[in-house]
Amino acid sequence: xxxxxxLSMHWHAYRWTGAxxxxxxxxxxxxxxxxxxxxxxxxxxxxxxxxxxxxxIAATFDDARQATGWMAGEYxxxxxxxxxxxxxxxxxxxxxxxxxxSRGVDVQxxxxxxxxxxxxxxxxxxPNRQVRHPCPIRxxxx
Numbered sequence: 001x002x003x004x005x006x007l008s009m010h011w012h013a014y015r016w017t018g019a020x021x022x023x024x025x026x027x028x029x030x031x032x033x034x035x036x037x038x039x040x041x042x043x044x045x046x047x048x049x050x051x052x053x054x055x056x057i058a059a060t061f062d063d064a065r066q067a068t069g070w071m072a073g074e075y076x077x078x079x080x081x082x083x084x085x086x087x088x089x090x091x092x093x094x095x096x097x098x099x100x101x102s103r104g105v106d107v108q109x110x111x112x113x114x115x116x117x118x119x120x121x122x123x124x125x126x127p128n129r130q131v132r133h134p135c136p137i138r139x140x141x142x
Contacts, residue, residue, distance in 0.1 A: 011067040011101060011123045012136065013059040014049045015074055016042045020118035031133075042120040046106040047131035049124045054136040064101040067123045068094050074121045075109065083112040097123070104129050 018040065023029075028039035031051045036043070040056075043049055049056070058074075061067040072094055097107040101123060108122035126135050 008127065009104060010126055011061045011064065012049065012057045012126055013061065013067060013070050013074075014042070014052075014056060014120070014122045014124065015058050016040060016120045017078075017113070017117060020112060020116050023118060042108075042122070045131065046108045046122055046124055047128040047133065049122060050126060050128060050131065050133035050136055052136065057136060060137065061123075064098055067101055068097045071097060071107070071109070071121055071123060078111070078113060078119055081113045081117075083114055101125065106130070 022041060025039075025041060026044060027033045028035045028041050029044045030036060031043065031048050033039075036051070037053060043051070059067075059070050061070065072090060075090060075093075093109065100107050104125050106122065106124045106128070108120060108124075110118065110120050112118055
């Protein structure tokens with residue numbers, strides 16, 4: 001990642017909650033699929049969130065601490081519905097997330113919820129070092 005890209009780094013937040021079995025529809029989770037952009041499903045690769053319409057963005061941040069604060073808030077909203085007890089304390093998750101995001105690495109958490117539901121909470125670096133999608137809020141709308 002170039003110095004110019006690091007200086008313009010910002011983060012887009014995404015959230016998806018749905019039936020866990022829906023995640024098996026991998027075709028809709030790949031950008032080459034005709035239904036990818038319209039599908040609410042999270043992509044197979046984290047950086048491919050940037051290929052989704054800008055309307056899917058839950059929030060945008062210029063500061064990694066704010067982005068991890070958003071993640072903490074979203075995680076807290078589903079805490080009572082988590083299927084399994086927390087294996088990694090939230091403080092450790094947030095510490096790791098801040099470190100990773102600050103270095104240009106996407107962070108995405110996925111958790112099973114009661115009733116066969118699943119949640120994905122992700123913060124994606126933009127520009128992204130793994131994929132070359134244009135920024136969803138700065139690209140022309142198609």
